[in-house]
Amino acid sequence: MDYVSTRNAGLRVRAAQAIAAGIAPDGGLFCPTEIPALTQADWDALPGMDYRARAALVLGKYLTDFTGEELAGFARKAYADDKFGGPDTAPVMTLKDGKHILELWHGPTCAFKDMALQILPHLLTASLQKIGETRTACILVATSGDTGKAALEGFADVPGTKIMVYYPVDGVSPMQKLQMTTQAGDNVEVVAIRGNFDDAQSAVKRIFTDPATADKMQAHGMLFSSANSINWGRLAPQIAYYISAYCDLVQAGTIRMGDKINICVPTGNFGNILAGYLAKQMGLPVHKFICASNRNNVLTDFFKKGGVYDKNRPFYTTDSPSMDILISSNLERLLFYISGQNDKVVSELMEQLRQEGRYTLPASLFDKVAADFDAGFCDDVQTAQAIRRLWEDERYLSDPHTAVAVQVYEQYRAQTGDATPTVIASTASPFKFCRAVVEALGGKLEQDDVSQLDALTALTGLSAPAPLQALKGKQPRFDRVVDKANILDTIDLLL
Numbered sequence: 001m002d003y004v005s006t007r008n009a010g011l012r013v014r015a016a017q018a019i020a021a022g023i024a025p026d027g028g029l030f031c032p033t034e035i036p037a038l039t040q041a042d043w044d045a046l047p048g049m050d051y052r053a054r055a056a057l058v059l060g061k062y063l064t065d066f067t068g069e070e071l072a073g074f075a076r077k078a079y080a081d082d083k084f085g086g087p088d089t090a091p092v093m094t095l096k097d098g099k100h101i102l103e104l105w106h107g108p109t110c111a112f113k114d115m116a117l118q119i120l121p122h123l124l125t126a127s128l129q130k131i132g133e134t135r136t137a138c139i140l141v142a143t144s145g146d147t148g149k150a151a152l153e154g155f156a157d158v159p160g161t162k163i164m165v166y167y168p169v170d171g172v173s174p175m176q177k178l179q180m181t182t183q184a185g186d187n188v189e190v191v192a193i194r195g196n197f198d199d200a201q202s203a204v205k206r207i208f209t210d211p212a213t214a215d216k217m218q219a220h221g222m223l224f225s226s227a228n229s230i231n232w233g234r235l236a237p238q239i240a241y242y243i244s245a246y247c248d249l250v251q252a253g254t255i256r257m258g259d260k261i262n263i264c265v266p267t268g269n270f271g272n273i274l275a276g277y278l279a280k281q282m283g284l285p286v287h288k289f290i291c292a293s294n295r296n297n298v299l300t301d302f303f304k305k306g307g308v309y310d311k312n313r314p315f316y317t318t319d320s321p322s323m324d325i326l327i328s329s330n331l332e333r334l335l336f337y338i339s340g341q342n343d344k345v346v347s348e349l350m351e352q353l354r355q356e357g358r359y360t361l362p363a364s365l366f367d368k369v370a371a372d373f374d375a376g377f378c379d380d381v382q383t384a385q386a387i388r389r390l391w392e393d394e395r396y397l398s399d400p401h402t403a404v405a406v407q408v409y410e411q412y413r414a415q416t417g418d419a420t421p422t423v424i425a426s427t428a429s430p431f432k433f434c435r436a437v438v439e440a441l442g443g444k445l446e447q448d449d450v451s452q453l454d455a456l457t458a459l460t461g462l463s464a465p466a467p468l469q470a471l472k473g474k475q476p477r478f479d480r481v482v483d484k485a486n487i488l489d490t491i492d493l494l495l
């Protein structure tokens with residue numbers, strides 16, 4: 001199977017090249033030229049498989065440069081019991097009113113990024129081998145919190161790689177900061193940038209494109225790569241969990257094979273929900289995707305207001321920080337597929353976005369989008385109410401991101417009367433965003449986030465995940481703070 005850039009279908013590569021490169025040289029995103037269908041034999045076999053086997057089967061449809069044994073081995077290592085707290089890698093919790101919560105946060109960093117970032121290092125190092133690349137891969141990551149830690153945990157001590165994470169010094173929660181600065185591993189570096197997330201991201205882009213830095217890397221036998229969701233190697237593993245959740249619902253007798261479900265996702269960069277859309281194209285019976293946003297509701301407007309994407313609006317900091325985003329990069333991949341892989345249309349829209357900060361989908365394309373997607377948003381007050389309601393009525397504790405999705409789903413169901421069973425992606429452990437959850441439940445706030453873990457346990461009787469508890473008393477290894485003007489010097493830390 002070949003991969004092409006969303007902005008130039010003439011730029012054709014194999015899966016290993018797409019994963020090793022991360023992003024296409026023209027700034028587009030690599031996409032498979034066809035979306036593979038699951039066969040009847042696949043559907044017969046999938047429900048009886050464990051998560052690892054399901055993931056390997058789905059990945060095998062896309063990553064045709066890899067053998068089945070390779071992928072099965074990667075999945076076994078990535079989703080091992082000791083990393084995900086047991087064999088139930090991505091369990092589904094059935095609540096009232098058609099809500100089926102797909103918990104994607106049982107991995108080592110307690111957010112859904114682990115589902116992809118635990119397997120990406122295996123895919124990336126194997127891809128480098130397959131294309132004959134012998135240089136050390138330096139993974140650069142700019143993060144607003146969850147991606148940084150998950151990437152560090154995934155790449156720590158992986159031979160042939162080094163990883164450098166940049167975070168905005170005042171833009172991450174104390175818990176996220178402690179998770180990153182206490183990271184173990186001989187090949188990891190963590191640097192705080194004075195500025196916000198956009199500053200960190202543009203600083204990283206500068207490193208990627210600086211010619212002198214490129215020479216320096218070359219002289220040291222190193223090359224750069226990327227671990228964010230523009231990399232196909234991060235997106236592909238996410239397709240598997242929607243198919244897995246469906247199989248679990250079939251196994252539980254909640255639905256019959258062939259019945260339709262809805263999928264509701266708390267969305268930021270549009271990676272997670274796009275993986276669901278790809279699962280549908282492979283044959284997963286999905287009625288509607290419900291795209292849930294917080295107060296940064298650029299996507300709600302896009303889906304509800306005729307396909308106008310307009311990022312010229314205020315940026316809000318919310319209690320669901322991983323969804324605080326105004327440019328949802330992976331929407332570009334959706335545009336590519338609904339336009340029938342029309343690279344020209346996609347390039348034009350992306351150029352308008354770059355120049356004017358907005359674009360409008362042609363009506364014929366918007367109709368296709370509207371057939372599959374619905375959308376909604378809620379603010380922090382409604383998010384807190386949803387956390388409290390879920391806990392009081394259903395004894396289910398959710399983090400603020402998941403709560404946004406639950407709230408938006410309930411709005412959708414009330415407005416449409418659509419009672420289709422709905423898989424709601426739960427993207428983080430409530431303990432990872434303790435402060436907002438304790439506040440929502442009316443508890444007393446402690447000084448720091450780590451003590452907050454005990455406050456949440458006292459309120460709910462639930463215990464915090466082991467990786468978060470292990471942060472208590474840990475000493476930070478990394479305390480470097482740099483001005484963005486000096487970002488290029490930080491590369492010497494990797495040499």
Ligand SMILES: *Cc1c(COP(=O)(O)O)cnc(C)c1O
Binds near residue numbers: 146268273
């Ligand atoms: C990254 C993240 C999201 C947003 O996911 P996208 O794939 O960027 O849409 C939602 N919730 C949490 C907790 C996250 O870490």
